[in-house]
Amino acid sequence: MKTGKSARVAELATAGHGGITVSTLAEAAYFLERGFRDITWAVCAVPSKLGRVSELQREHDVTINLITDDAGAARGLAARAAELNQEFRLLIEIDSGEHRTGIHCDAPALLEIADVISKAPHLVLEGVLTHGGHSYDCHSIAEIKQVAEQERSSVVTAASRLRAAQYPCSTISAGSTPTAVHADSFEGLTEIRPGVYLFFDLAQHGRQCCGVDEIAISVLSTVIGHNRANRRILIDAGGLALSKDTSANAFLPDAGYGWVFDEACTARIGDLRIATADQEHGFVEGGDLPYDRLPIGARVRILPNHACMTAAAYDRYAVVDGDDEVVDTWDRTHGW
Amino acid sequence: MKTGKSARVAELATAGHGGITVSTLAEAAYFLERGFRDITWAVCAVPSKLGRVSELQREHDVTINLITDDAGAARGLAARAAELNQEFRLLIEIDSGEHRTGIHCDAPALLEIADVISKAPHLVLEGVLTHGGHSYDCHSIAEIKQVAEQERSSVVTAASRLRAAQYPCSTISAGSTPTAVHADSFEGLTEIRPGVYLFFDLAQHGRQCCGVDEIAISVLSTVIGHNRANRRILIDAGGLALSKDTSANAFLPDAGYGWVFDEACTARIGDLRIATADQEHGFVEGGDLPYDRLPIGARVRILPNHACMTAAAYDRYAVVDGDDEVVDTWDRTHGW
Numbered sequence: 001m002k003t004g005k006s007a008r009v010a011e012l013a014t015a016g017h018g019g020i021t022v023s024t025l026a027e028a029a030y031f032l033e034r035g036f037r038d039i040t041w042a043v044c045a046v047p048s049k050l051g052r053v054s055e056l057q058r059e060h061d062v063t064i065n066l067i068t069d070d071a072g073a074a075r076g077l078a079a080r081a082a083e084l085n086q087e088f089r090l091l092i093e094i095d096s097g098e099h100r101t102g103i104h105c106d107a108p109a110l111l112e113i114a115d116v117i118s119k120a121p122h123l124v125l126e127g128v129l130t131h132g133g134h135s136y137d138c139h140s141i142a143e144i145k146q147v148a149e150q151e152r153s154s155v156v157t158a159a160s161r162l163r164a165a166q167y168p169c170s171t172i173s174a175g176s177t178p179t180a181v182h183a184d185s186f187e188g189l190t191e192i193r194p195g196v197y198l199f200f201d202l203a204q205h206g207r208q209c210c211g212v213d214e215i216a217i218s219v220l221s222t223v224i225g226h227n228r229a230n231r232r233i234l235i236d237a238g239g240l241a242l243s244k245d246t247s248a249n250a251f252l253p254d255a256g257y258g259w260v261f262d263e264a265c266t267a268r269i270g271d272l273r274i275a276t277a278d279q280e281h282g283f284v285e286g287g288d289l290p291y292d293r294l295p296i297g298a299r300v301r302i303l304p305n306h307a308c309m310t311a312a313a314y315d316r317y318a319v320v321d322g323d324d325e326v327v328d329t330w331d332r333t334h335g336w
Numbered sequence: 337m338k339t340g341k342s343a344r345v346a347e348l349a350t351a352g353h354g355g356i357t358v359s360t361l362a363e364a365a366y367f368l369e370r371g372f373r374d375i376t377w378a379v380c381a382v383p384s385k386l387g388r389v390s391e392l393q394r395e396h397d398v399t400i401n402l403i404t405d406d407a408g409a410a411r412g413l414a415a416r417a418a419e420l421n422q423e424f425r426l427l428i429e430i431d432s433g434e435h436r437t438g439i440h441c442d443a444p445a446l447l448e449i450a451d452v453i454s455k456a457p458h459l460v461l462e463g464v465l466t467h468g469g470h471s472y473d474c475h476s477i478a479e480i481k482q483v484a485e486q487e488r489s490s491v492v493t494a495a496s497r498l499r500a501a502q503y504p505c506s507t508i509s510a511g512s513t514p515t516a517v518h519a520d521s522f523e524g525l526t527e528i529r530p531g532v533y534l535f536f537d538l539a540q541h542g543r544q545c546c547g548v549d550e551i552a553i554s555v556l557s558t559v560i561g562h563n564r565a566n567r568r569i570l571i572d573a574g575g576l577a578l579s580k581d582t583s584a585n586a587f588l589p590d591a592g593y594g595w596v597f598d599e600a601c602t603a604r605i606g607d608l609r610i611a612t613a614d615q616e617h618g619f620v621e622g623g624d625l626p627y628d629r630l631p632i633g634a635r636v637r638i639l640p641n642h643a644c645m646t647a648a649a650y651d652r653y654a655v656v657d658g659d660d661e662v663v664d665t666w667d668r669t670h671g672w
Contacts, residue, residue, distance in 0.1 A: 024616065043616050044560040044632075046558055046559075046632055047633060048558065049558075069561060072631075072632065095565075099565075100619075101561045101617070223382075225405060225406065225437045226406065227431075227435065227437060230435040232435075234380070234436065234437055240644075240648055243579075244579055244582070244642075246580070278436065279338060279645075280338070281379070296382055296409045296412070297409070297412060306580075309576070309580060312576055312649070314671065
């Protein structure tokens with residue numbers, strides 16, 4: 001839910017109040033308050049944050065899934081859990097090739113961390129978790145499929161090692177959007193956790209993970225200036241409204257800060273993109289600029305470069321059904 | 337106030353409730369509710385937004401300064417103002433070299449726009465305004481001084497043309513942070529409007545506009561992982577906490593997404609910077625990584641690449657006096 005951060009989005013995605021993954025404790029609090037019970041916080045926990053986790057767990061009478069990838073950190077969590085006199089549930093993070101956080105599925109540390117958790121009276125070993133984020137570097141669907149298999153087999157291997165050593169491992173969790181879309185097999189996994197999957201964006205389109213017509217969010221914006229002397233059309237969506245993320249451009253070189261669509265979001269206008277994003281000004285570029293089609297005051301929709309970053313600027317979603325009619329407003333959370 | 341977006345910051349900056357510039361109507365509403373009366377909204381107005389401006393003006397019994405750079409838009413504003421039967425005050429935006437919005441100070445359009453405004457019963461011509469944003473491209477203080485003079489003389493020239501043609505011009509407004517810091521003369525200006533000036537950041541430091549010790553905001557963050565196999569220290573501040581803005585790097589090649597300082601924010605730790613920013617993970621890089629000095633759980637402060645974008649992720653400022661003690665909390669606004 002790191003992309004949508006909205007209860008309505010989560011309800012649609014899980015057909016009710018199913019299991020979700022969050023990226024911050026603010027998200028955890030938001031979803032707990034709205035009836036979600038099965039929550040994994042997929043950023044490594046540290047002892048200083050257990051106090052807040054404890055409050056959430058007590059208030060909502062749940063146990064949140066936390067993650068760790070370090071025996072020393074696990075010892076610190078064990079000590080803090082004892083001070084708080086409360087049970088905390090942990091997954092061990094596996095590095096399936098992304099090389100961000102996590103340990104290799106064959107690393108001795110896996111059993112060492114499992115040992116620390118299992119011996120700690122207030123910790124429960126829930127399972128293993130990985131994020132195949134290196135799928136974002138793949139240049140073909142075939143490559144994504146390879147990463148998906150690496151992701152799957154890595155965490156399944158880790159689970160087998162834990163079970164062989166008599167440790168419990170109820171949850172075997174993997175997931176990134178490209179692998180969720182293109183994996184040939186999820187065998188052995190108990191869950192997948194794609195995030196931007198729920199909205200998609202140009203970064204996913206450029207990676208062949210979605211069609212443009214599957215991108216579910218856009219930023220409604222107004223043309224506020226024509227600078228014909230410098231061949232510019234300016235809109236009122238800049239870096240704050242679109243985010244300064246440019247990651248889509250690695251695979252979609254003309255993504256800019258987003259593509260310019262008509263107000264009804266049915267089609268891209270020519271080859272227009274937002275090429276420059278000042279704080280509140282977006283610079284429309286791409287071929288001959290259609291000044292007449294986009295007079296000052298005209299409205300356009302910008303398909304975002306990276307949905308997670310763009311959505312983060314807003315307190316709510318205006319839900320549009322078919323044409324431009326707003327049929328609902330969905331709140332969302334933000335912050336930490 | 338586009339950077340701080342906080343009443344307490346504005347009160348410090350103006351020694352009370354003085355004149356301020358805002359970048360959004362949400363900011364205008366926020367500051368009006370907190371007693372500010374003299375407000376310029378420095379993004380070109382379009383007719384469809386006058387309704388909201390009108391509500392703010394009525395509710396707070398003030399007239400907001402709006403800007404325009406187009407005779408057609410001014411005609412549209414005149415028509416909408418008549419419909420709303422309310423007075424709106426306009427400044428004409430001058431392009432002093434940034435080439436974003438505005439017209440050249442010698443352009444015939446200046447008098448044409450002035451004519452449209454002056455003849456409209458519900459519009460009042462307040463003056464001229466420019467933003468010397470091309471100061472951000474300067475590679476030396478001498479160059480910034482040249483841009484500052486260009487900015488100043490451009491808008492003063494426009495004012496002279498208006499007055500020579502018997503149009504009123506009470507306000508002659510210029511401003512960007514580099515020019516505000518380094519200008520030799522503000523002669524003829526009635527105000528300057530530097531934004532990030534109030535906080536500074538690495539983007540300004542790289543442009544020789546501030547010392548590192550003058551940067552007033554930082555992001556407090558916790559070390560959440562050691563990935564020794566891949567030579568990484570991970571912190572819990574990523575793209576959402578720091579923003580994905582990398583503009584400082586053009587002038588400060590090792591700025592990354594921010595510099596890593598000690599928790600008390602007294603000194604940079606080695607040459608450490610945030611080199612990669614995933615949504616919630618920051619990757620610490622720069623020379624030999626001090627795993628022992630930065631154990632999991634240690635806290636660091638990140639000096640931001642671009643303060644305007646970083647601050648936008650937060651609802652409030654934790655005000656720190658000297659050491660790490662939080663002495664106050666200042667709210668801020670966001671959105672549109």
